[in-house]
Amino acid sequence: MLDTLMLSRIQFAANISFHILFPTITIALCWFLVFFKVRFDITGNPVWMRAYRFWVKIFALTFALGVVSGITMSFQFGTNWPGFMEKVGNIAGPLLGYEVLTAFFLEATFLGIMLFGIKRVPPKMHTLACVIVALGTTLSAFWILSLNSWMQTPAGFELRDGIAYPTDWLAIIFNPSFPYRLMHMLLASGLTASFFIIGISCYRVIKGDDKQAPKLTLKVALVVAAVLSPMQAFVGDLHGLNTLQHQPQKVAAMEGVWQSEKGAPLLLFAIPDEQTRANHFEIGIPKMASFILTHDTNGEIKGLDEFKGEHPPVKPVFFSFRIMVGLGLLMIVMSWVALYQLKKRGHLPNWLMRAFVALTFCGWIATLAGWYVTEVGRQPYLVSGVLKVSDAATQIAPANVGFSLALYLTVYAILLVAYLHTVFLMARRAVEIEEFDLSEQGVKRTPTNTESAYV
Template sequence: MDPILLARIQFAANISFHILFPTITIALGWVLLFLKLRFDKTGDAAWMDAYKFWVKVFALTFALGVVSGVTMSFQFGTNWPGFMERVGNVAGPLLAYEVLTAFFLEASFLAVMLFGYGRVPNRIHTLATLLVAGGTSMSAFWIIVLNSWMHTPTGYEIREGVVHATDWMAIIFNPSMPYRLAHMMLASGLTVAFLMAGLSSWRWLRGDHSPGVVRALKTGVVLGAILIPIQMFAGDAHGLNTLKHQPQKIAAMEGIWETERGPGLVLFAIPDAATRTNNYEIKIPYLGSLILTHSLDGEVKGINEFGNDHPPVAPVFFAFRIMVGVGVLMLLVSWWGAWTLRKRGITPTLARVLVGMTFSGWVATLAGWYVTEIGRQPWLVTGILRTGEAAGPVAATTILGSLIMYLALYAALLLAYILTLMHLARRPTAPEPEKLGGQGSTKPLPAE
């Protein structure tokens, strides 16, 4: 067994599990702020009921995100020591900024957000929610900065084989960072939208028709309907940026082997790396060129143009189609759902469809992440550090043993997470007078 391949699989498993949870907390913090502001403005207890349920989901998700993120740091030192040895002068400070400016902010005010309602002034509780939401976004910002720099490195020089920063503004605002950040933030919003709609629909189907459940369901559907077309626009802009800076990734995503003008859009194929062709190809003429270059006769470099310096085609090709396919499904379901809610209200059919889409955001996010990260191969940091050069001298059997333990633990934690969500959803909403202003004071609220 190849220890480098096993180390890559182990890190992929780790980050695949970890990314599930920040994908939720990044946007859920802002949704919680929206729910809280609506309650503050209207005094309607339904908004606070929704807040109280989803803040529990946030806390559970945040905890798993922290735990799963710690193990990645260990792997930098065990399986990939060459990464920090070569680019630690850039990666180290960026990771430190994430901890100092974002994680501490989230952790400091999370307790106030969770337990402070009715115990601190209402404005302080709302402010705590705002600070936690801002902290999650700031955390995402720094992580995306580092990841984007690994794809499109700028603002550095190499001295004696080691990367040194020369321009931090160029490093932070590297060519692909704005596109990746927008794409990730929107992906988080869509993940939360369908999680809210799906879990609330499951509660509704179980007989909990309380106003808080209905508000959360409608919020999820409307949020998804608004964000998915914006995500498609952002994805198109990101694709143009990738074509400019990582054309080999685009070639793999689209299954284009030979450089050509006006390439068609490959809807389906089975890429064959041995013959460097596509089997069972279904293609729409010129559409690929129109999407990729916004021109019918635009030139797109093929995979063969890059020799062996290109990513494995099949994983990138299929992951991209899964991401796009789920995105189109999100568009159809959210727009149909918004129309149904407007015309007929919640129906059993709509609720069942939304339940089926509960974790669709996870599927799309993972597929997109695989496109991004596998599409960077064989580089760990493009043009600077190859993946094989960063691997440590760890025996394959050692990596395999820890990989099996990781996978077993992740499967158990993921199952526990989903079961806990279902347990929370089974608990009926118990309306009661809401506390306002802190210090134990109460104020009756109008009924729905």
């Protein structure tokens, strides 16, 4: 039988896993919308408005699910984790409040103009609303990542009778892992949105949409993916070095290093065994883990045996890390192969478009794997070195948590299926046969024949 602690952990994991899917798309997708809208304002070319009008609908649907799931997730601080707010609420509460005041209110205020004001406000005002909503989504990520990073690498506080009190808000906000974690997440959002746009655009083309809008969005997203994917690899390396400095037990679990060793191999595959504290079926590259993490082939990596009782479960961290890295490498290869094909042939071959459709939500999988590395890798602590998970959990009956968990999982499964169905249904119906009145956007001219061909 699962106890209250494990059920509460599963419930929060289910909530955060479902919730993070949608901000991961909207944070970057909103900036794509800004680009489409600005390009239309500058050129007056209807194809950019076609792109904007399709993707703003996807954005609205995704944003709505992100808001709803975020609200239910926040309830758990009181219902399942009362010890969290009791012990570190003096820090977590203000940071969450800043997110609401500076980001969510900003988004909520201008979202209506962005979604419904295109025919009701001047073009520049509408574009400004798009920019402000995009800034709001990025600010949300800033504050949430600041809190999450503080839980990984706490700083700028002192403990009085077991309660954390802030002493330096700048040190709290810009804690040691925050810059790396923020950049890693923003790039992850950019890649998730890019492959999302690529996949849906390819799906539309495969379904017979021969218009220019999906072809244009496909090219734009491919360029973004090709640029961001190697950047993500570089930032990920910096993030790993930071983690090695502040959370060596997490890195040891990621690499499957049980005893401290110099010249540790990079394990491409293994099956960690916590009973024997060893790995089975190892396939590795000699000394490569030490080289990557310490930039020295004989560099030392601390083993899990130095953190007995203080290190995370190894298998989830070990495999999640490899899924994240594997998908990241796949994104680099796919985006650069596609750009080469575009340059060589002027279009993507059918097999490659079908592959991108299959990878439409690969960013979701990579992001979830990365978050599991981050969150499971912090165990057994909720706030590293300050508050253990077991000390923060509720004491209510397991049956109560199990009942709410079952409801959450049922509702989330229905919502996720409905979301996926709706996105692909919108793609199939995106025939875009209606004419867009350019005068509504302040363009006082008739499109040329060349422009009309894009519609």
